[in-house]
Amino acid sequence: MTNYLIVPGLGNSGPEHWQTYFQQSGSNFYRIEQQEWDAPACNDWIETIERNVSTFDPTTVVLIGHSLGCATIAHWAAKYKRQIKGTMLVAPSDLEAPQYNFPATGFTPIPLDKINFKSIVVASADDIWVSLDRAAFFAEKWGSEFINIGNAGHINAASGHTNWNEGMSILKSLG
Numbered sequence: 001m002t003n004y005l006i007v008p009g010l011g012n013s014g015p016e017h018w019q020t021y022f023q024q025s026g027s028n029f030y031r032i033e034q035q036e037w038d039a040p041a042c043n044d045w046i047e048t049i050e051r052n053v054s055t056f057d058p059t060t061v062v063l064i065g066h067s068l069g070c071a072t073i074a075h076w077a078a079k080y081k082r083q084i085k086g087t088m089l090v091a092p093s094d095l096e097a098p099q100y101n102f103p104a105t106g107f108t109p110i111p112l113d114k115i116n117f118k119s120i121v122v123a124s125a126d127d128i129w130v131s132l133d134r135a136a137f138f139a140e141k142w143g144s145e146f147i148n149i150g151n152a153g154h155i156n157a158a159s160g161h162t163n164w165n166e167g168m169s170i171l172k173s174l175g
Helices: 018-023 042-053 068-080 132-142 165-172
Strands: 003-007 029-031 061-066 086-090 119-123 145-148
Touching: 003 018, 003 042, 003 068, 018 029, 018 061, 018 165, 042 061, 042 068, 061 068, 068 086, 068 132, 086 165, 119 132, 119 165, 132 145
Parallel strands: 003 029, 003 061, 061 086, 086 119, 119 145
Antiparallel strands: none
16 A cells, blocks of 8 residues: 655645645545744754654655655655655745745755656646746656646645645556
8 A cells, every 4th residue: 555645845734735635535644744844944854754754664655745845855865765656746846046035944955866766746837936947847857757737826725726636646646
């Protein structure tokens, strides 16, 4: 059985967010709970992912990242080089863009190493936190399949992505 580990971004994912709906969709969905959601340190977030992945057979794990969670997964993959089943990286925030001014420490530069397991980047054409070109650049560097879902904002609850069936279908393509 696949074990899906949800990696939210800044502030965690609220009750209407698609990650919360995914978590509630089955007993094999688990949210990775970070100690600090609003002013995170990259190393703390990476170590929390590692502790959570280590509780499973890594070959059964699929990580589901959103926003800052995507950069965290890229950092984790570069540091630990673990072989997991795959990852879905949704709306990967561009922490190097001038408008990104959140108190997140140690997440830049964004790793551009090839991710050594199957990965899919899902992006929106009008996401204020990452341009479509930059999301495609991340996907290319990470060796990820790239999916542009059109004008979908930051692919979060505010942009109407609550019970996100299209996202669940993309996720299930990872196995």
